[in-house]
Amino acid sequence: MRDQGQPEFRADQVFRWLYQGRAASCDAMSDLPKKVRAALAESFTLWTTRVAKQHRADDGTQKLLIELADGGQIECVLLADGDRRSICISTQVGCAMGCVFCASGLDGVDRNLTTGEIVEQMLRLQHLLPADERLSHIVVMGMGEPLANLDRLLPALEVASSEKGLGISARRITISTVGLPPAMRRLVERNTRYNLAVSLHAPHDDLRNRLVPVNHRMGLKAILNEADNYFTQSGRRLTYEYVLLADVNDSPECARQLAALLHGRNALVNVIPYNPVAGLPYRTPSSAASRRFREILESAGLNVKFRRRKGQKINAACGQLRRTGVEMEE
Ligand code: SAH
Numbered sequence: 001m002r003d004q005g006q007p008e009f010r011a012d013q014v015f016r017w018l019y020q021g022r023a024a025s026c027d028a029m030s031d032l033p034k035k036v037r038a039a040l041a042e043s044f045t046l047w048t049t050r051v052a053k054q055h056r057a058d059d060g061t062q063k064l065l066i067e068l069a070d071g072g073q074i075e076c077v078l079l080a081d082g083d084r085r086s087i088c089i090s091t092q093v094g095c096a097m098g099c100v101f102c103a104s105g106l107d108g109v110d111r112n113l114t115t116g117e118i119v120e121q122m123l124r125l126q127h128l129l130p131a132d133e134r135l136s137h138i139v140v141m142g143m144g145e146p147l148a149n150l151d152r153l154l155p156a157l158e159v160a161s162s163e164k165g166l167g168i169s170a171r172r173i174t175i176s177t178v179g180l181p182p183a184m185r186r187l188v189e190r191n192t193r194y195n196l197a198v199s200l201h202a203p204h205d206d207l208r209n210r211l212v213p214v215n216h217r218m219g220l221k222a223i224l225n226e227a228d229n230y231f232t233q234s235g236r237r238l239t240y241e242y243v244l245l246a247d248v249n250d251s252p253e254c255a256r257q258l259a260a261l262l263h264g265r266n267a268l269v270n271v272i273p274y275n276p277v278a279g280l281p282y283r284t285p286s287s288a289a290s291r292r293f294r295e296i297l298e299s300a301g302l303n304v305k306f307r308r309r310k311g312q313k314i315n316a317a318c319g320q321l322r323r324t325g326v327e328m329e330e
Pocket of ligand 1: 101102199
């Protein structure tokens with residue numbers, strides 16, 4: 001605004017229009033002089049992406065397939081649950097981590113998203129809400145590995161959590177990582193206001209190396225060390241995610257080993273029944289196997305949450321919508 005020869009309070013007006021007023025264009029910012037609106041529209045692009053597909057499930061879950069300016073595609077999701085309006089956003093086009101059961105990484109990674117592209121997902125999803133509802137939670141659990149794109153993610157979360165931005169408390173923002181120890185250390189140095197979730201999926205390195213190939217270079221011990229450090233520095237209870245795959249990591253022995261691994265930690269174990277991906281050989285465990293797994297963790301004294309499956313019919317699992325898009329185009 002200063003560059004445009006305008007008083008600085010106009011910047012606050014633009015912020016309000018973007019993040020609270022849900023302005024769809026510069027022209028919609030009606031308390032700015034017409035000339036200023038025109039000058040803004042000439043110098044800046046409000047939207048660099050377009051919504052390529054929009055799916056809505058019966059349970060209210062909405063998923064967007066977003067096409068970036070260079071043609072890349074990413075996914076993001078809005079989940080409504082009671083008073084909660086949570087969004088799940090992506091940080092990369094594709095993913096380089098190669099988790100064998102996940103659709104996002106099947107074709108590797110194309111590139112990191114920019115800060116603007118990350119913020120745009122939040123705004124696109126916010127615009128789906130009725131005027132009297134606001135976003136309450138963010139999980140960075142979409143496509144990509146957030147800690148591999150930390151430098152662009154953190155400024156986007158800054159906008160999300162600032163009063164002038166979306167005003168979502170940092171305590172309601174969760175970053176999910178496959179577990180990259182050096183980047184976890186960098187996160188501690190830069191910001192410990194957010195919740196951290198670590199995707200474990202296996203209780204020992206042998207199995208984890210097979211499910212999460214990047215583990216070869218990391219190892220569970222180093223990951224848990226950094227996770228403990230995050231807890232010490234932030235005081236925020238960590239979440240450990242465990243995708244339950246039938247006959248792969250759902251045995252009672254795995255549950256006992258997981259309980260032993262996390263013993264003594266102030267942690268929440270989030271067990272996620274596998275959401276099947278077309279073309280991959282993994283299956284969702286039976287409810288009996290899931291129940292047995294849960295009972296073992298609980299009787300060992302762990303805090304356990306079983307994630308309910310939402311939005312299944314709209315391919316809401318990571319990277320699935322993009323793949324159906326790819327298949328349709330081929
Ligand atoms: N790269 C980050 C964020 C990815 S997605 C991470 O690894 O944490 C968030 C969670 O969904 C991860 O735990 C991931 O392993 C899990 N996930 C991926 N594909 C899934 C599927 N088909 N069904 C259930 N969970 C899945």
